[in-house]
Amino acid sequence: MSKAESTETTGDGVIQSVSGPVVSARDLDARMNDVVYVGDEGLMGEVIEIEGNITTIQVYEETSGVGPGEPVENTGEPLSVDLGPGMLDAIYDGVQRPLDVLEGKMGSPYLDRGVDAPGIDLEKKWEFEPTVEVGDEVGRGDVVGIVEETVTIDHKVMVPPDALEEGETTEIASIEPGSFDVTETVAELDNGESVSMHQEWPVREPRPSANKKTPRTPLVSGQRILDGLFPIAKGGTAAIPGPFGSGKTVTQHQLAKYADADIIVYVGCGERGNEMTEVIEDFPELEDPANGNPLMARTSLIANTSNMPVAARESCIYTGITIAEYYRDMGYDVALMADSTSRWAEAMREISSRLEEMPGEEGYPAYLAARLAQFYERAGYFENVNGTEGSVSAIGAVSPPGGDFSEPVTQNTLRIVKTFWALDADLAERRHFPSINWNESYSLYKNQLDPWFQENVEEDWPEKRQWAVDVLDEETELQEIVQLVGKDALPDDQQLTLEIARYLREAYLQQNAFHPVDTYCPPEKTYLMLTTIETFNDEAFDALEAGVPVEEIIDIESVPRINRIGVQEDYEEYVEELKADITEELRSLY
Incomplete structure (x- = not known):
């Protein structure tokens, strides 16, 4: 609720003490979580404690210069946000004051205390298109029309949750398309309630769901x-x-x-x-x-x-x-x-x-x-x-x-x-x-997401993920031994495991947020990168069993190309060729 919207006040009080953002007031008739305006500048605050005749308030603005004896004005309403079209492509402060609007009011990016504005533009006109007709039955939360809020999102105008009781329904008495601001009525209900594009909701209370x-x-x-x-x-x-x-x-x-x-x-x-x-x-x-x-x-x-x-x-x-x-x-x-x-x-x-x-x-x-x-x-x-x-x-x-x-x-x-x-x-x-x-x-x-990945990416997604986790876990254990005796003291199969894990870390787990291609990796590409590293793993261990020295296995020319999969736009063709090259090179060694 903005200060401008507070038309009725009850039980005004007087500041008794100030301690940073915490202000105590006496003789204030208020309830817990009521929004109040503190001091001569009308600083916005919220009631957080009531003890006898003393009410404690946390103030959402700097309180320097505020002193005892200044008035405290109660709105009688909890801290709420303005809900409606216009919240997207917007920048707010912590209590939903639009920073661009406040800057326009002040003529400066440095905001004075006590300045206020509603969370959404109450005067801007929006083109409302009904999705129901007169006589249609609606309940609380039902969509009655659509407004194009941005080029991406259609804002759905809903019957407020508090307009009807749970399970109660009523009929649309009147509704018409047209250009409206958020406070104007766009639909009338048979029970006498009106529907606009604007809702208010207390921030500390979850919105209802079924x-x-x-x-x-x-x-x-x-x-x-x-x-x-x-x-x-x-x-x-x-x-x-x-x-x-x-x-x-x-x-x-x-x-x-x-x-x-x-x-x-x-x-x-x-x-x-x-x-x-x-x-x-x-x-x-x-x-x-x-x-x-x-x-x-x-x-x-x-x-x-x-x-x-x-x-x-x-x-x-x-x-x-x-x-x-x-x-x-x-x-x-x-x-x-x-x-x-x-x-x-x-x-x-x-x-x-x-x-x-x-x-x-x-x-x-x-x-x-x-x-x-x-x-x-x-x-x-x-x-x-x-x-x-x-x-x-x-x-x-x-x-x-x-x-x-x-x-x-x-x-x-x-x-x-x-x-x-x-x-x-x-x-x-x-x-x-x-x-x-x-x-x-x-x-x-x-476990509950695996069926989606199996259906939309590949059936063996969980198995590939578990393989990667097992290799990384084994690497962690081996690194403790390496720090004591060195990598060369490990058996050949464990040295090869460390090399596979290195590609998992460098090619798969690392990602360049500033590269135009690698910054986003679709699940299909994520899967193919993992299968490429697993292909190298399977072919490398086959070569090792055939007697090929581990130095020759890890020195083949095609394997370093794994690190470049992330930056490939045509990654499917690149991965297919890379898998074939890895397989051909390793099999040629024995």
Whole structure:
């Protein structure tokens, strides 16, 4: 709710004390989570504690200069987001204020306190095309019309979930095509309710759904190590923990650019401003690989960088997931990137300490695990109340101090998510990107996603993946021996295994995010790369059994070409020729 929309206020109070973003007010008639406006400048805040006559508020803006005795104005409504056409190709702050609109108001990119604007343009006209007729029966959440929001996405105008009771239906009393702004009525219902393109929804309350189902379709990312070894489902949850400089943000950028979701919601939560600037500058220029349109046409960005008010960081995660749920209700698959949940947890820790709450481990609040669970549990593959199916996939980066995965945010996240992509500083230092440690990472979605890969890629996909995992596991064990006695002390078959594993690491697991071809690898190419390395493995061990020295086997001319499969556009023909050359060369040795 914007300040301009707050027409009725109740029980105004007076500031009693100020401690950073935490303000105490007396004589304020308010309920938990009510939005209030604090001080003479009307700074936006939210009620987080009520004790007797004292109400505690977290303020979403800088509070310097605010003092006791200034007024506090209550709206009587919880923190909500404006939902409707116009959220795509938009950049918001943590409480859904459009940054471009605020910059226009201020005439400067440096925003003054107290400035406000609705989350969507309330005056812009949209061409509404009905999908139902007068007399048609509708229930809550049903689609009554379509608006072309961007060149990529049709925005489906729905009956608000709170317009009817669960299971209740009514008829369309009137509906017409035309040009409307989001506040105008586009359809009347028989029960007297009106439908517009604009909805409001409290950010801390999940939008209703009919059923949460087991996801069985992968969120194809185009990243070989993710799709090939550690896949995530559409409607799944994943964590990307890693120390500074290990590639968390780049990995999330790649997912945002290339994951086969219909809608991307990217939440920059407390990260460095230059990283968010990169997203804002890059995304408008990027071409959607699915249709050639601008990527921003299906993307909504929420920017709460490290220099922005800490309290708004705590709310930006909820703002993002609520926007994602809204598009899920339309039947879309949504991918939400949160970068990073550690900064979000640190914001909660700061607020908690100012409230003088009993601290938990490492000073984090005792409810850290519950808040993380509340966020990730809003992801899933859902049957919506209108009969459609949609998904929200939540992928959260975690920034453990010093790369210590035993710290509370990482550990509590691990208890909730089902996919774990562990980034490794040592791999990053060796310029191995994406620097995902294949020994520590895992996916609990593999078994339920295997039927999709078998049907859409190849029947033996699970067997090929398991072969690669076994080779990499054996290499890890052998490397411990190599460090003690050297590679030459190993038997020939183990030396050959190390060579096979090297090609798995360098050709298959590494991927160049900045190469125009290698930046995205479809599952078919991922599979063929793996089968090429396995072909070398099978033919090499046949040659070894025939008495060919291991030095001659690994020295054949065609094998280094495996490293170039990733950059080939016509990869099918290249792989076929390469397999034939490897087989011919090795068999010619015996």
